[in-house]
Amino acid sequence: MNQSKYPFGDAEITALRERVIEEMSPKRFHHTAAVEDMVTRLATLFCPEDIPALRVAALLHDITKEYDVPTHKAILTRFGQAPEAGEEYAYKTFHARTAALLIPEKYPAFNCETVVSAVRWHTTGRAGMTLTEKLLYLADYIDESRLFPDCVRLRSFFWNGSPEGMTMEERHTHLRRTLIMSYDMTMRALLSEDAVISPDTALARNELVLEELMCCR
Ligand SMILES: [Fe+2]
Numbered sequence: 001m002n003q004s005k006y007p008f009g010d011a012e013i014t015a016l017r018e019r020v021i022e023e024m025s026p027k028r029f030h031h032t033a034a035v036e037d038m039v040t041r042l043a044t045l046f047c048p049e050d051i052p053a054l055r056v057a058a059l060l061h062d063i064t065k066e067y068d069v070p071t072h073k074a075i076l077t078r079f080g081q082a083p084e085a086g087e088e089y090a091y092k093t094f095h096a097r098t099a100a101l102l103i104p105e106k107y108p109a110f111n112c113e114t115v116v117s118a119v120r121w122h123t124t125g126r127a128g129m130t131l132t133e134k135l136l137y138l139a140d141y142i143d144e145s146r147l148f149p150d151c152v153r154l155r156s157f158f159w160n161g162s163p164e165g166m167t168m169e170e171r172h173t174h175l176r177r178t179l180i181m182s183y184d185m186t187m188r189a190l191l192s193e194d195a196v197i198s199p200d201t202a203l204a205r206n207e208l209v210l211e212e213l214m215c216c217r
């Protein structure tokens with residue numbers, strides 16, 4: 001018998017999807033459903049046992065994306081994480097923090113470490129990312145609803161490399177190279193806008209670049 005690692009399965013995930021549809025705009029849900037599809041495809045290659053948690057994380061990753069900045073600040077303050085001076089210049093990263101904070105109280109049936117940490121780090125990344133954190137981060141970048149040139153280019157890079165035919169070791173190398181490209185694209189876009197770059201993004205990128213240098217050049 002197949003024993004799932006998680007206390008939720010298809011029925012609970014279907015019910016969650018129906019609840020999430022009610023809590024966001026159609027546009028946001030269209031993206032959310034596309035991330036769920038993409039993270040399922042990615043997890044099938046790397047960690048099929050984690051598909052239930054990653055589908056849930058995809059459904060919950062942007063549940064607070066449409067909140068305004070004062071609402072984010074109020075949630076962060078309630079959890080003792082009031083933004084410090086200057087953090088509001090990176091307000092686009094708030095929703096990952098607030099969504100992760102709200103999961104235990106709003107969606108207690110899905111409050112597990114794999115779900116919460118994938119949601120928490122899906123926007124900035126961080127040093128020492130787990131595999132499941134990396135897969136949600138990437139799925140959010142290359143889901144089929146995204147038509148920005150960088151997203152299309154990264155989606156093509158990953159899937160045109162035919163990861164299905166690779167060994168697991170080759171897949172991890174391909175994932176690392178894809179993630180490095182994604183961080184480089186993100187940082188270039190932020191630089192072109194004179195925007196603040198999260199230290200977590202820089203640390204995540206540097207760690208992967210060092211891994212690549214030590215292993216493969
Ligand atoms: Fe997001």
Ligand SMILES: [Fe+2]
Pocket residue numbers: 031035061062140
């Ligand atoms: Fe997203």
